Amino acid sequence: MTNRAKNSNRETWLTDIYLIAFLMMVSGLALGMAATQTHYLLINVTFLAVTICLILFTYFWGIITGLLLNLAFMFAQILIVIYVSQTHADTVAWGLLFWMILPLLLSISFYGMTAHLRKLQADNVKLRQDLIERGAFDESTNLRTTVSFIEDTAVFTETNRRFNLPVTTMIIRIRYFQEMRSMISDSQLSELLQLVSETIKDAMRTNDITYLLDRTNPTWGVLLFTNADGAGIAGKRIKDKFDKALLDSDNLATLEVRLMVGVASWDAEKMKNPYDLMNAGIKETEYDV
Incomplete structure (x- = not known):
């Protein structure tokens, strides 16, 4: 102690x-x-x-x-x-x-x-x-950050090695965020980040961990003990919940906001460290159309 x-x-x-x-x-x-x-x-x-x-x-x-x-x-x-x-x-x-x-x-x-x-x-x-x-938590959303994501991914991948459990990350981004940023106020941005964060947490299981990986280009990550198909189902659930929550928000309902979800599973042969898993998930968001 x-x-x-x-x-x-x-x-x-x-x-x-x-x-x-x-x-x-x-x-x-x-x-x-x-x-x-x-x-x-x-x-x-x-x-x-x-x-x-x-x-x-x-x-x-x-x-x-x-x-x-x-x-x-x-x-x-x-x-x-x-x-x-x-x-x-x-x-x-x-x-x-x-x-x-x-x-x-x-x-x-x-x-x-x-x-x-x-x-x-x-x-x-x-x-x-x-x-x-120390960068373990984001102050505004109360989510874990990239520091925690890297540390936790190491634990998840070790569990994968020992017990052969599938480990998958799901990366969530806001489509066309850079173009949108100039058209929204700081208060709307703060509310949007909070809304996405709450939607992801509500849509996930209690043992799935949610992270805010980047605030500049808002990027969220989730670590899951599941395969790519299971993560894909969870990603669709997040999108549906977010679309509904966006319409219920008085301050954001007029905005055209869409989420992009990328899913990547841990591959011990191709991936060497947690950054490889995170970058693979980010890369997959580009193919979510």
Whole structure:
């Protein structure tokens, strides 16, 4: 397990522990309020409002500020308890003792839970940025890129060698894209890329992986454990789904957009590396008329 995975696992456990502790403190507070007599209702409600404020101050201003405010609240409670003890029975002071410690514990547990949760979120953002920086994922479509395609193709071809499973790539391009580009806006282009990407993903099986290989001349790729005929059927399904989705799009319905699909199967005798498979699929799109 990598250090990042270990840290993420640790932060998850700490978040859960603080959450459980916070819920236990809330339960203890509820029991304490229920156990005190009815004529202490005003004090309980007042202290509850102060406790909520202390939790919020701790969350927004930090743990040090929260601790100082909780200590000030404890001191104020001591003065209140002394006053109440002088005007009521001695049992009054004992009935309010739970307010001395629970607000502090609630503030600490809530702050701990949210602090570790923020660390988890920051780790997730950093991980996503790292993946994007390394070229593994396209940021706008959330599809894998050429880097991933090459790496995954190596795995697929090794599976082909060991188990004799057919490996095929399907390459999808937009017909006459270069001529079309000057006639569409950037927002339409972004929506078009998203529409094609979503159509391909929806049309494929869950174990078929979709990639965005090129944004300049939009090119998508799919790796499949099937033969050329099976990939051809999937390609026709993608075209049909895209034609329907295009008509349903208010911003793109007026455009004449057609997809080209090229299918190439892995041939260990003729192909030496993943680029050969990808280029063969790209070459096949030229014959899709």
